[in-house]
Structures are given as structure tokens and as C-alpha cells.
Amino acid sequence: ETSSHKQIPESYNYTQYHPMEEIYTWMAQIQKSNSKLVTQHYLGETIENRTIYYLQISQPSDKTKKIVWMDCGIHAREWISPAFCQWFVKEILQNYDSDPKIRKFLQNLDFYILPVLNIDGYIYSWETARLWRKKRSPHMNGTCYGTDLNRNFNSSWGTLGVSYNCSSEIFCGTGPESEPETRAVVQLIERKKSDILCYLTIHSYGQYILTPYGSTTEPPSNNDELVHVAQTAAAALTEKYGTSYEVGSTSSILYSNSGSSRDWAHMIGIPFSYTFELRDKGTYGFVLPADQIQPTCEETMLAVTAIIDYVDQKYFPGGAMMLTSGSLGLSLCLTAVLTLIVP
Amino acid sequence: MPGLRAALPAALLLLSSFPPAAAKQPPWPWVPGVMHALNPSDSQASAAARTALHYSNYHGASPSRLRALHQVLKATVKAIPEVGMKYYMHFTTEDYITGEDAGSCLATVLYLKKSPPQVYIKCTHTQDKKQIHEEDNRFYQYLQHRKKPIIASNIPDSYGNIDRDHLALWGLAIAGSSCIMWERSREKLAYFVAQVKAVKQWIRKDSAVEFEFMILLHETPTQKIDLCHMHLIWILGHPLEVKYICTSDSHGLEDGSGQDSGSAAGMFHGKEGNF
Numbered sequence: 001e002t003s004s005h006k007q008i009p010e011s012y013n014y015t016q017y018h019p020m021e022e023i024y025t026w027m028a029q030i031q032k033s034n035s036k037l038v039t040q041h042y043l044g045e046t047i048e049n050r051t052i053y054y055l056q057i058s059q060p061s062d063k064t065k066k067i068v069w070m071d072c073g074i075h076a077r078e079w080i081s082p083a084f085c086q087w088f089v090k091e092i093l094q095n096y097d098s099d100p101k102i103r104k105f106l107q108n109l110d111f112y113i114l115p116v117l118n119i120d121g122y123i124y125s126w127e128t129a130r131l132w133r134k135k136r137s138p139h140m141n142g143t144c145y146g147t148d149l150n151r152n153f154n155s156s157w158g159t160l161g162v163s164y165n166c167s168s169e170i171f172c173g174t175g176p177e178s179e180p181e182t183r184a185v186v187q188l189i190e191r192k193k194s195d196i197l198c199y200l201t202i203h204s205y206g207q208y209i210l211t212p213y214g215s216t217t218e219p220p221s222n223n224d225e226l227v228h229v230a231q232t233a234a235a236a237l238t239e240k241y242g243t244s245y246e247v248g249s250t251s252s253i254l255y256s257n258s259g260s261s262r263d264w265a266h267m268i269g270i271p272f273s274y275t276f277e278l279r280d281k282g283t284y285g286f287v288l289p290a291d292q293i294q295p296t297c298e299e300t301m302l303a304v305t306a307i308i309d310y311v312d313q314k315y316f317p318g319g320a321m322m323l324t325s326g327s328l329g330l331s332l333c334l335t336a337v338l339t340l341i342v343p
Numbered sequence: 344m345p346g347l348r349a350a351l352p353a354a355l356l357l358l359s360s361f362p363p364a365a366a367k368q369p370p371w372p373w374v375p376g377v378m379h380a381l382n383p384s385d386s387q388a389s390a391a392a393r394t395a396l397h398y399s400n401y402h403g404a405s406p407s408r409l410r411a412l413h414q415v416l417k418a419t420v421k422a423i424p425e426v427g428m429k430y431y432m433h434f435t436t437e438d439y440i441t442g443e444d445a446g447s448c449l450a451t452v453l454y455l456k457k458s459p460p461q462v463y464i465k466c467t468h469t470q471d472k473k474q475i476h477e478e479d480n481r482f483y484q485y486l487q488h489r490k491k492p493i494i495a496s497n498i499p500d501s502y503g504n505i506d507r508d509h510l511a512l513w514g515l516a517i518a519g520s521s522c523i524m525w526e527r528s529r530e531k532l533a534y535f536v537a538q539v540k541a542v543k544q545w546i547r548k549d550s551a552v553e554f555e556f557m558i559l560l561h562e563t564p565t566q567k568i569d570l571c572h573m574h575l576i577w578i579l580g581h582p583l584e585v586k587y588i589c590t591s592d593s594h595g596l597e598d599g600s601g602q603d604s605g606s607a608a609g610m611f612h613g614k615e616g617n618f
Contacts (some may be wrong), residue, residue, distance in 0.1 A: 025371035131538065131568045148566070169567050169568070180574065244414065252385065253385065254564075256564075257564070267577045281413055282411065282561075283439060283440070285535055285537050286537060286561070287502070287537070287538060289505075290503060290504075291503075
């Protein structure tokens with residue numbers, strides 16, 4: 001089975017939860033068997049000195065592409081989140097040959113996928129405390145651990161829905177971007193922000209697609225469009241298995257909070273910034289059964305591709321014409337005619 | 344001038360019928376006694392609906408009939424001065440365990456500052472009452488007749504699995520935990536059962552069924568995981584008798600280690616029945 005150059009490691013089970021070592025191996029293997037499309041990049045290091053990698057899925061081309069960013073695993077206990085990032089990568093690569101829509105996306109868009117941001121916390125939730133949320137930074141001489149990375153970004157940092165006490169699950173850290181993991185994400189996104197059209201961050205649970213902001217009830221400048229696209233995405237999701245998602249700003253349908261990565265992404269100018277809260281609504285909560293990984297990922301895939309589709313159509317309209325040989329012939333004719341007309 | 348003199352009292356009369364300009368109306372919802380409609384997707388509406396369901400699940404005293412919120416259809420809120428906020432809701436529900444449609448409910452929830460919320464709730468029955476009663480009875484008989492106490496931990500486990508044999512036990516844990524969650528709910532504090540960490544049965548000579556549980560509750564928006572030690576006595580057809588204490592109730596754990604769900608959970612690893 002080495003004939004196809006779009007190989008997914010056969011033995012990897014996407015319908016199970018994987019510990020961090022397996023995710024590291026998976027990333028390396030994915031790059032190795034899809035080297036034309038996938039590059040594994042170094043993002044930074046965690047406080048416990050573990051390397052953070054993201055995967056870039058990019059169709060080889062001369063042109064500079066715009067970017068869709070998706071990160072998973074900011075909160076350790078939300079295991080369905082890294083599972084979705086892995087699923088997403090698998091779907092894109094597996095269906096690249098057969099799905100013209102994916103090839104169309106990749107004409108003008110690169111996908112940057114970060115499967116696990118809070119690596120130390122994720123490992124801790126596997127080895128020690130399943131319901132750990134934060135990262136594992138020591139404070140107060142090692143008597144207290146962990147900043148909530150999703151309160152640590154520089155978006156009205158430290159104002160609402162946070163605690164300044166390390167023992168709290170929503171401890172925002174000693175200052176905005178005090179954590180190396182936060183800084184690693186910020187540095188990359190800052191550098192590329194003029195090319196990033198879409199910032200997605202995946203969490204659980206609750207079944208929401210959340211729009212900016214959490215740190216204020218003031219709506220973002222492109223609120224109508226953001227909400228409209230999110231509603232389209234939620235509708236696409238519901239069609240699969242009837243799962244219902246709510247759409248709205250974090251501050252109105254969830255609770256106020258400052259320092260979130262999604263707020264920060266929008267504030268620095270990334271137009272389509274969303275937080276996903278995946279299944280379920282509290283029955284299993286963080287310990288979502290593995291038999292729900294597949295349906296959750298399948299339905300979420302529809303929502304995410306609806307958003308990417310909108311972004312693609314908005315910034316690269318009419319690209320679809322180039323894909324079929326018929327229209328290629330047509331455009332060749334047109335080019336020939338134009339070169340005759342235009343001296 | 345005669346016209347002005349006549350106009351002045353009329354003007355004063357007119358002015359006095361309006362509230363003085365300086366005393367602005369407070370922004371809603373603090374206008375006392377006035378009902379304000381809420382957007383059904385408003386987080387407060389869902390939270391209030393869930394509070395009502397905790398109350399209902401606890402007072403139902405039935406591990407086989409537990410409801411979870413499906414969707415809020417309509418919600419209004421009223422400020423009751425000196426007392427608290429009262430929510431009026433109409434919402435649909437689903438079976439907690441199977442996810443099947445479980446009918447709709449009308450409920451009111453009055454959140455108080457320092458006591459459990461006052462709840463009134465009435466639900467339609469789509470589930471077969473007879474079947475539920477039979478299931479409860481079957482489970483009750485099974486528990487009553489055990490010679491060896493049931494001892495279990497991590498329901499669900501880290502991967503979300505629940506043994507078939509433990510499903511009803513999970514239901515009983517949720518029914519009991521609903522007492523804790525209802526009593527602790529406040530307007531800005533909501534609860535979910537995150538995990539049943541440990542359970543141990545105490546065999547009794549009389550007809551009652553007795554259990555000790557360690558329950559992990561997820562609190563929002565603080566995101567805290569609270570560990571509660573719950574003692575439950577169940578006599579079929581009677582209200583559940585629930586006594587509990589949670590780590591957040593104890594000031595001795597202020598140093599933060601008690602809040603760490605890691606260390607609390609660590610107490611029960613491999614120590615089933617030893618509490």
C-alpha cells in the first residue's frame with residue numbers, strides 16, 4: 001500500500017483517544033507519508049520543555065496563500081478537541097484526491113493545524129488527574145500549579161471572568177502572555193497575521209460556535225457576517241446527526257471572560273475567529289465516550305468546512321472555474337481571443 | 344402677565360406627573376416587578392432551566408428517570424427587590440442517559456443570595472411511567488438483596504466508558520448529586536456531574552439501600568472541579584435522603600491543594616471502599 005503518495009498510517013485509530021507520545025509519532029508519520037502536502041513545524045516549547053509542533057497542509061504552488069489556523073487542546077481535559085484536530089488532518093489528506101472541494105480550498109489556502117497546545121496539561125490529564133484543565137507552570141514555590149492559557153492572551157487581560165489566584169482554574173497568569181505556550185502561538189500568528197483569514201480554536205463541552213467577544217458585550221465590527229457564517233456552519237453540523245449547536249457571542253450565551261485566544265485573534269485583525277465547544281451538553285462532559293469521537297468529528301467537519309468554504313468564496317471568488325477540463329478549455333479559448341484582440 | 348400666571352400652575356402640574364429628570368430609571372433587570380423577556384439562547388435561561396432540572400431529578404428519586412436540558416423555548420425574568428431574580432421558563436428535555444425526547448417542562452426558579460433556589464417545575468410525561476417504575480423496582484430489589492456490597496470507581500472512566508452493570512448506579516449517583524447541585528446553584532453558579540469517582544454500598548438489614556459516593560462536580564463559570572462526599576439512603580417510593588460535604592465547604596483546603604482535582608482524585612486511586 002505504498003503506491004499512493006497520500007498515505008495515512010494504516011494502524012492509527014482516529015476513533016480512539018491518544019496519549020501525547022502517540023500524537024507526536026502520528027505527526028511525524030503524517031509528514032513522512034504526505035511530504036508533498038504536509039510539513040511539521042516547530043512552534044515553541046512548553047514550560048516543562050516539551051516541543052510544540054504544528055502541521056502545515058499546503059499545496060505546492062508559486063503563490064503566497066492565505067491561512068486558516070486551527071488549534072486544539074488548550075485545555076487539558078477536553079480530549080475530544082485534539083481528537084478533532086487529528087481527524088481534520090486525516091480527512092483533508094485522505095480525500096485530497098477524491099474531493100474537488102478540498103483541492104479548491106488548498107489552491108489559495110494553507111491549513112495550519114496545532115493538535116495539542118497545552119502538551120504538559122494533556123499529559124498530566126492522562127497520567128495523574130483526568131479533569132485537569134490548565135497548564136503545569138509552578139507558582140508559589142511549587143505549591144500551586146497552572147495558568148489557564150485561555151485567560152492568558154493579551155485581550156483585555158485580567159479584567160473579567162478570571163482569577164489572580166493560582167489555585168483557581170481560571171488563573172490568568174502573572175501577566176498577559178506570561179506563558180511560553182501563549183508566546184509561541186502569539187509570535188507565529190503576529191508574524192503571519194496579514195495572511196491569516198480564519199482563526200479556529202477547539203474546546204469542549206457545550207455544543208456552541210462562539211463569536212467574539214468574551215471580554216466585552218460590544219459586538220465586533222463584522223458581527224453580522226460572523227454570526228451568519230456561524231449559523232450556516234451550525235446548520236450544516238445539525239444535518240448530519242441532529243446535534244444542535246448554539247451560536248452567539250461568548251459574553252451573551254456563555255459567560256464573560258478576558259484573555260481568550262479567540263478574542264485576541266480577532267482584535268489583531270483576523271476577521272473570522274471562532275471558538276468551538278464540541279459535544280456534549282453535560283451528560284458525559286469532559287469524559288466523552290470514545291464511541292462518540294467519530295460522529296462528533298464528522299459533524300464538526302461539516303461545520304468547519306462550511307466556514308472555510310465561505311472564507312474561500314469570499315476572498316477567492318470564481319476559482320471553481322479552473323478545476324474542470326471543460327472550463328479550462330474555455331479559459332484557454334478566451335485567453336487566445338483576448339491576445340488576438342489586445343495588441 | 345396674566346397668561347403666564349395661569350400657565351405656571353398648569354406647567355407645574357404637568358411636570359409633577361413625570362419623574363424628576365435627575366432620578367434616571369435603573370437599567371433592566373433591576374426595575375422591580377417587571378418581567379423582561381430573555382433570548383432563549385441566553386446563558387442565564389439555560390442555567391435556570393438546569394437548576395430546575397436538578398431539583399426535579401433529585402425530588403423524582405428515580406435513577407431510571409432523569410432529565411437533561413434539551414432546549415429553552417421561552418424565558419422571562421423578574422427582579423424581586425430584597426429577594427432575588429426569578430426566572431420563568433418553558434423548555435424541552437431529553438433523557439439524561441439515552442438522549443431520547445423526555446417531554447417539556449414549565450418552571451420557575453427564584454435565585455436567592457445565600458440559600459438554595461426556590462423551584463417550581465411541572466413536566467409533561469413522554470416516558471412510560473409504568474416502565475420507569477418497573478426499572479426502579481428491579482434495580483432496588485437487586486441492591487436490596489445483595490450480600491456483598493457494590494464497590495466501584497470512575498463512572499464513567501477516563502475514556503467515557505460505563506459498564507452496563509453500572510448504568511443504573513450512575514443514575515442513582517446523579518439523582519443524589521442533583522440534590523447537591525440544586526442546593527448550590529446560584530444565579531451565577533451552575534453545576535454538572537463530571538464523574539462519579541468512587542461508590543461503596545453499605546449492606547443493611549432493613550429495606551433501605553445505602554451508599555457512599557465521591558462525586559466530582561464541574562462548576563461554571565469558575566471551571567472548578569469540586570469533590571463531594573455524598574451519603575445516600577434510598578427507600579423505594581420515598582424521597583432520597585442525601586447528606587454531603589464538598590471540599591469547597593472546608594476552609595482547611597484554602598492552600599489550593601484541595602482545589603486541585605488531581606490530589607483529591609489521588610486519594611481514591613486504588614483505595615476503593617476505604618472512606
